[in-house]
Amino acid sequence: MPSIAEVIRNHHSEIVQCWMDKATRAASARGLDQPEFRNIMPAYLASLAEAGASGGSGGNHQRRHVESHASARLRQGFHVAEVVEEFAILGRCITHTWATAPPDEQPDGGDVERLYTELHVAMKTVTDLFAKHLMEEEQTEKRYLLLLQKVASEALRLDEPSSQNQLKELLKIILEAMGARSCALLLYVPEDASLVTAASTGIGDEQLKRYATSLDPKPLPGSIVAAGEETYSLRDVTTTTLEVSESLRQAGIHSLLGVRLPAHRALIGVLYVGLTETREFTAREKQRLQTLGQHLSVHLENARLYANLQEKVEALETERGLREQFVTILAHDLRGPLSTAKMGAHALLRVPEKLEARHDLALRIDRNIERADQMVRDLLDTNRIQAGQRLPLRLDTCDLGRIAQDVVEELTLLHGDRFVLEAEEHVRGIWSAEELRRALWNLGTNALKYGAADSPITFTVTATGAQAQASVHNQGPAIARADQEAIFKPFIRTRSAKTGPSKGWGLGLTLVWGCAQAHGGRVELTSDADTGTTFRLVLPWDARPFQVEPNGAEHAGRDSVHP
Structure with missing residues (x-):
């Protein structure tokens, strides 16, 4: 046996x-x-x-x-x-x-x-x-997670949660926790659906900073996104058919492991680590990177919320400053016409027997009261627009060219022969002549304030198929693209307007936008240093379908327009 x-x-x-x-x-x-x-x-x-x-x-x-x-x-x-x-x-x-x-x-x-x-x-x-x-x-993982939390909390305390230096500190912890030689974070840019390196550390750091790619699955980061809640690994970047950053190959990185951030919900970005040896990643390594990525996602989301909060706080502080400034300007601007009217009224009271002979003084009183009334009306209409309401219109058949001509004649009388009108005949529609007159007046005075002083201001009225257009053009400094997005909002003035000699409430262009919206039209703006600045009112021929019903509802089939 x-x-x-x-x-x-x-x-x-x-x-x-x-x-x-x-x-x-x-x-x-x-x-x-x-x-x-x-x-x-x-x-x-x-x-x-x-x-x-x-x-x-x-x-x-x-x-x-x-x-x-x-x-x-x-x-x-x-x-x-x-x-x-x-x-x-x-x-x-x-x-x-x-x-x-x-x-x-x-x-x-x-x-x-x-x-x-x-x-x-x-x-x-x-x-x-x-x-x-x-x-x-588990103890090691806990230690690194606590380090991540500590660095992230410190970043929030220092008001720089998403700065590159702070992100790099977080990646260094992940690099050490994974025993890797390279680590990179790519953040998602929704505007062009791309992934751009926000921070990197380890070998190949400088080259990785310049790396950007699309969400297409052929590049490595796109494949990581496509993997969803699972990790995505490459055993050897030198033999893969995927598009991999050349800087990784040059740095001697072979094996890569990446994870989507976060695993669920809206995409924030991609995190990956690299090794110089060629091997498969263990299940534990994959789980650890997922856990670290999950905590990094929380920090990035907190950073985004913090940035949004800061932006809202700054916007509220800016608005508060604007309101305080507005009250000061309003008090000053209203005091002028009201004081003039009051002085004129006192003069008439002192010599009532000469009332017939002082007709000009009565007219001056009337004009100043009308100015004050217009200021109050502009303010009330601006508040209505800011509250998301459309301006009420009194509609009738009117000639857009004739309205523009009246505005040009009034501006010429006040400011001289700088204003030019180029209008096609019989551009007639169902509109509010009163609102269009105010809108064109505001565009004309805006061009007068901020355009080149030695160049003409041109009003143009044209008919284009299903629409009528009225534009105001001036030469002068271009309006920055960043300012163009906010210029129609109440109390907003461009950087050049704030530093320039011309003062104002920042309501004129808001009222222009409100007029276009109430008619079911829109305002277009083009501005560059070579061709100058043009504001264009685009109107449908008939504004009646775009009016608010008595119960506050809009007519069916009507498109909403927002600044």
Whole structure:
């Protein structure tokens, strides 16, 4: 009757091959070559034979083989169940050698029991090592997550949560936590659906700063986004067909692991790390990067919310300043016409018998009261527009060219012969002549204030198919593109307007926009240094379908227009 030691010695190669055939299924996805896969198990098998021959256990010598095997499998990303199964497979391969042999050619029961005991001890050792490793991993992960939280909190306290320096500090923690050589964060830019490097650290840092790409799945960052909640890995960037930043290859990076930020909800960006060695990433590494990415996503979202909050606070502070300034200007502007009217009224009261002879004084009083009334009306209409309401219109058939001519004549009377009118005939529609007159007046005075003093101001009226247009053009400094987006909002003045000699409330263009909106039209603005600035009112021929119903509802089929 053979002993277990004799069976193992006589069938050593056969047992190893059997184990290789059955165990490689668990390792097939990891790309391990044969020497790397079988580097320790044959030696452990031999130690089982030695222990059987001596009639005892392998002790420390045998335990070292088990620990070395388990450590190698940890590095290669095996799960504990897979490694335990490897020892169970070894036991089945050993017993398979005598499965069909007659009873007298099989080891005795006590010997077989000792074999199973040794294998059970090996399995328990593996389980204990994996448990210890996981506990250490969890503690390490907690430490890095606390570091991330500390740096992120400090960034918020310093009012720079999304600065490149702060992001780089966060990436350094992730780099260390992953044991990587390179780490980069690409943030999503919704305007052009691109991913742009916000921060990077490690080797290839300077080159990565300039990297940008699209969401198309062919570039590596696009593939990471497409992976959704799963991580995306590349075993070797030198052989992949994906588009990878050339700076990574030049820096010696081979293996890459990336994660979408966040795994769910709206895309914020992509985080990835790189290694100089060529290998697969373990399940634990993937899980760790997902956890780190999740915490980084929270910080980035907090930074975005913080920036939005800061922007709103600044907007409120700006609005408060504008309102205070507006009250000051309003008091000053209203005091002028009201004081003039009051002085005129006192003069008439002192000499009532000359009332007939002082007709000019009465007219002056009337004009100044009308000026004050117009200021109040402009203010009330601006508040109506700011509240999202349309200006009420008194509609009638009117000639846009005639309205423009009246405005040009009034402006010429006040400011001289700088105003030119180019109007087609019979540009007639159903509009509010009163509102159009105010809008063109505001555009004309705006051109007078901010246009070149030595160039004409041209009013143009044209008919273009389904629309009528009235434009005002002036030469002079261009309106910055950033200012063009906000110029129609109440109390907003451009940077040049604030620093220039002309003062105002910042309501004129808001009222122009409100007039266009109430008619169902729009205002267009083009401005550059070469051709000058043109404001264009575009109107439908009939404004009636765009009026508010008595119950406050709009007519069906009407498009809303917003500044």
